[in-house]
Amino acid sequence: MLPPTTDDLERDDARPYFLWWTNATVGDLRAHLRSADPEVRAYWMGALLREANSRDVWSFASPADIRRDWRCLARYLGRSRAMWAWLLDLPDPWIEPLKPDELALLVRAFSAPSA
Numbered sequence: 261m262l263p264p265t266t267d268d269l270e271r272d273d274a275r276p277y278f279l280w281w282t283n284a285t286v287g288d289l290r291a292h293l294r295s296a297d298p299e300v301r302a303y304w305m306g307a308l309l310r311e312a313n314s315r316d317v318w319s320f321a322s323p324a325d326i327r328r329d330w331r332c333l334a335r336y337l338g339r340s341r342a343m344w345a346w347l348l349d350l351p352d353p354w355i356e357p358l359k360p361d362e363l364a365l366l367v368r369a370f371s372a373p374s375a
Contacts, residue, residue, distance in 0.1 A: 264319050278311035293320060298332050305329055306336020309344055323348055 268274035272287030279289065292304035308320055326333065330350050334341050345352045 261318060262315050264316050265313050269316055269319055276312070276316075278313075278316070279307060280311070289320060293325070298329055302329050302332035303336055306333050309333075310337050310340050326350075 264270065266277070269276060269286060272285060272290070274286050275283065276286055276289060284292070289304060289308070292300055293308075295301050295304075305321055305326065308317055309326070312320075326344065326348055327350065334345075334352070337344060342352060344350070
């Protein structure tokens with residue numbers, strides 16, 4: 261495993277570069293990622309996966325952690341969701357096949373003449 265991009269990520273009192281919008285420290289992030297509340301874990305893990313250099317992700321989370329929280333976590337990943345889904349062979353919850361009646365509604369909506 262490669263070392264973190266900065267030694268600051270090993271200090272609990274340091275502010276991680278990837279949490280630029282908050283005053284959370286490395287210690288705060290670690291505590292959030294250990295929360296019993298899956299929504300809290302998902303928000304902070306989403307920030308980590310979305311904003312941090314992928315090399316730094318593994319200092320805070322494991323593939324098992326990501327898989328455990330994937331259903332809650334995926335909505336916080338933005339454009340990086342597909343990359344993480346591919347990397348860890350996870351389903352993309354936003355890419356699910358349409359049911360026949362849903363498909364029929366879409367076809368009708370997009371083939372109706374515009375006013």
